[in-house]
Amino acid sequence: xxxxPTALLVLDIVSLILLAASTYFALVFAPxxxxxxxxxxxxxxxxxTAWVGMLGFIAAGVSGIVYLRTQNTKWDIIEFAAVxxxxxxxxxxxxxxxxxxxxxxxxxxxxxxxxxxxxxTELIYIAYFMxxxxxxxxDRRARFGAVYTLVGAVSVPITFMAIRLFRTIHPVVIGNGDxxxxxxxxxxxxxxxxxxxxxxxxxxxxxxxxxxxxRLGRLQEKVEQLKLNISQ
Amino acid sequence: MFFLQDxxxxxxxxxxxGYIIAFFVMGIYVASLIIRWRNLNQDQQLLEExxxxxxxx
Numbered sequence: 405x406x407x408x409p410t411a412l413l414v415l416d417i418v419s420l421i422l423l424a425a426s427t428y429f430a431l432v433f434a435p436x437x438x439x440x441x442x443x444x445x446x447x448x449x450x451x452x453t454a455w456v457g458m459l460g461f462i463a464a465g466v467s468g469i470v471y472l473r474t475q476n477t478k479w480d481i482i483e484f485a486a487v488x489x490x491x492x493x494x495x496x497x498x499x500x501x502x503x504x505x506x507x508x509x510x511x512x513x514x515x516x517x518x519x520x521x522x523x524x525t526e527l528i529y530i531a532y533f534m535x536x537x538x539x540x541x542x543d544r545r546a547r548f549g550a551v552y553t554l555v556g557a558v559s560v561p562i563t564f565m566a567i568r569l570f571r572t573i574h575p576v577v578i579g580n581g582d583x584x585x586x587x588x589x590x591x592x593x594x595x596x597x598x599x600x601x602x603x604x605x606x607x608x609x610x611x612x613x614x615x616x617x618x619r620l621g622r623l624q625e626k627v628e629q630l631k632l633n634i635s636q
Numbered sequence: 637m638f639f640l641q642d643x644x645x646x647x648x649x650x651x652x653x654g655y656i657i658a659f660f661v662m663g664i665y666v667a668s669l670i671i672r673w674r675n676l677n678q679d680q681q682l683l684e685e686x687x688x689x690x691x692x693x
Contacts, residue, residue, distance in 0.1 A: 444647075
């Protein structure tokens with residue numbers, strides 16, 4: 405059994421501490437927003453998880469490019485790991501957004517440009533798993549997956565820019581948004597601390613999970629190879 | 637005029653639900669990673685034993 409590297413073990417512990425600290429900053433340290441009340445605190449994890457989701461989708465696209473250039477399966481494992489983690493975090497971001505929207509917009513969901521592009525992005529990457537499962541040949545699976553993540557990564561800047569380019573009710577907290585947006589607020593100093601800390605904490609958590617997932621992918625590859633050796 | 641301002645609405649239920657769901661989904665994912673790791677390790681051990689037996693024969 406392969407031993408876990410000490411650096412990864414330390415990163416696991418640091419990630420847990422950062423998650424706890426980020427929860428403290430979001431739930432206790434940051435002041436309650438005057439108009440929305442406590443539900444605004446969902447914003448800290450909502451943005452942080454969405455950021456991590458987008459980061460992973462971009463990382464998967466980059467890994468796809470490197471795989472296509474090098475044909476090294478290591479990059480296929482990295483790409484798959486990035487998509488899997490990002491899918492989970494992006495899903496959390498969508499759920500948190502929906503929970504925030506219920507008391508603020510009086511609906512769980514609306515087909516606003518940001519919500520629609522986010523849902524499409526999530527569906528694109530769910531389809532990525534279906535595509536991979538449908539292909540038996542590992543080389544073909546890796547090649548198709550790489551091209552798919554490369555094309556899929558286009559949905560990330562579209563989702564990010566949706567609230568800045570289109571008429572939308574989704575608020576833009578940093579920068580100028582649509583005047584029709586509902587639920588916007590300006591961040592106080594303590595809110596900014598909680599917000600940037602959450603971004604930092606989730607970036608570290610992402611790196612930790614990414615490393616763990618890549619190790620899992622390598623082990624999976626090793627087991628597959630052993631199975632092939634025995635069957636021959 | 638601060639004292640004339642309405643208090644913020646009580647939306648704490650939504651906040652609690654949001655954080656419970658976020659931690660639940662993250663927990664499920666981490667658990668899935670641990671379970672998959674354990675299963676693959678068991679498979680690896682078993683397959684390595686099979687291979688060494690095959691080489692002995």
